[in-house]
Amino acid sequence: MATEYSVRTRQSAPTRSTVALKAAMAVTGLIMVLFLLVHMYGNLKLFYGQAAFDDYAHHLRTVGEPFLPYAGALWIIRVVLVASVLIHIGAAVALWARSRRATGGRGGWRYESRRARRGVQRSYSSFTMRWGGVTIVLFVVYHLLHLTTDTIHPGGVSSSPYVRTVNGFGVWWVVLSYTAALIAIGFHLRHGFWAAFATLGANTSLRRRRHLNAWAVAVALVITIGFLVPPYVVLFGGIEA
Template sequence: MATTQLPRTSAKRSTVALKYSMAVSGLIMLGYLLVHMYGNLKFFQGQEYFDSYLAGLEDLFTPYLPHGGLLWIMRVVLVAALVMHVYAAITLWRRNKVAAGYAGGKRYHTTKNRTGVQRSYASFTMRWGGVILLLFIIGHVAQMLPNWLAPGGGSDSKYERVVNGFELWWVVLLYTIGLVAVGFHLWHGFWSALTTLGQNRSARRKESAITWVSTFVAALICFGFLVVPFAILFFGVGTS
């Protein structure tokens, strides 16, 4: 009896651990997004300030850390959080697929309780939204590297690279699609993370106070990141 229950107990504990890992790693990345958004908004203070601000990040906490030390620590933490998040998401999705009773490539469906408890449109788009988001992150990182992927023209100035890229409508369009994916992912993901960590005591999502918090956070991130490319493309900020 005890022998047959051990695998189930182990699997249950593993699933809980994966959910906690997913929640914590997601919050780490959210924290970085808020800091990154704050740094992006310094674009409106002009080229000299923006470039000097970014260069100054490499000297934070020196001489206690070497030149660029803090940035490398942040990169390692972010990559670890991203890998953990993706691994947990894929593993939980596979387990859910098995538990849901897929047979012959089809899943049992019901017309009852379509809106369900704790469900939202974003929760149904997390998987494909996550894929789009991962591709967006890869492309954005490549764009941030000096003159490695520089649509509109490369430059030693990060300010000029931002302007050169966002003067192109198709770059802004792709960036917007990526940010919309970020918004939907955060809308459900932030709520889900707080729920996993025991901060949601509501029986229904619509009645949950953190639903409004997750909506605000998602909207803030989208607006904060899109205001720079929109200002460049539609109002010519930084182009003169």
């Protein structure tokens, strides 16, 4: 009996681990979606002028005072986001490696169906998840160096977050790189949002699958378009520093 129990334990452990990794990806992914929505809201304050945008940027550093030190809440958000990103990437890499081992290097091959005669069960969004994720990470590094730490400043140096942002979006190649990154984010969100809720148990019927798919498309479009509107309005002269 002890031997049988140990065998069953060894066989079930990988399954539990895979479920845990997928759940970790789902939860951390949804945390990042929430952050993107809030960040998008902040970006749209460009349309209210320099005072509103700079006040918003300053307010992020004073939230929670006097219970928290200056920028304390912002650092908590940063730590949660960094932890979410690291867990998300770590889980993704672990699942990808496990899939490669299980399928002999043919990770996308599963089973034949009417819509996938070759056995590849993928949409374009799911197909681009891996390299889209790499693109997003590289863009986030550039974005932080530009608009957070002010290490690089393609539009010119300024102590004002508003001026720095508007001047940056006035450079065509900055907007082009921003567009490419947002398209990658959109595809990533399209599949990731659906996969997250499916992992958490929302994909239990045809009706729910349709609703979940519609929500995934809507969230991806809202975030992508919401982030792209300000840079293009700036680029074409609708907002000036």
